Amino acid sequence: MKKIFLALGFCLLAASAHAGIISPGCRYNGIPLYGKVKVVDFGEDFRIRQVDFGEDLKVKETDFGANSCGQWQFVDFGEDFKVKFVDFGEDFSVRWVSFGEGL
Numbered sequence: 664m665k666k667i668f669l670a671l672g673f674c675l676l677a678a679s680a681h682a683g684i685i686s687p688g689c690r691y692n693g694i695p696l697y698g699k700v701k702v703v704d705f706g707e708d709f710r711i712r713q714v715d716f717g718e719d720l721k722v723k724e725t726d727f728g729a730n731s732c733g734q735w736q737f738v739d740f741g742e743d744f745k746v747k748f749v750d751f752g753e754d755f756s757v758r759w760v761s762f763g764e765g766l
Contacts, residue, residue, distance in 0.1 A: 697729050698734075699736050709746050712756045713748065718757055724737065732765040734764055
């Protein structure tokens with residue numbers, strides 16, 4: 664019985680260690696990382712940090728048709744998700760690119 668609880672605890676620990684990682688389907692916590700994005704100071708869906716290298720996601724800003732991984736169209740309303748830019752404590756990091764957006 665003790666082994667079962669130990670194994671269950673290990674599985675839960677392993678699952679929580681992977682919670683919040685960007686999925687191969689370009690989702691974070693079930694939300695697609697493309698589309699219309701609103702920048703906010705509070706009430707964000709994600710906290711993101713801009714980096715020059717070692718990013719989790721490469722992002723390309725688009726004016727319309729942001730429908731694939733890493734394509735973001737910044738809007739004031741009608742957003743698909745909200746982000747807050749931070750210097751630390753981020754959910755994931757991004758690097759701005761002109762092409763080659765995505766994971």
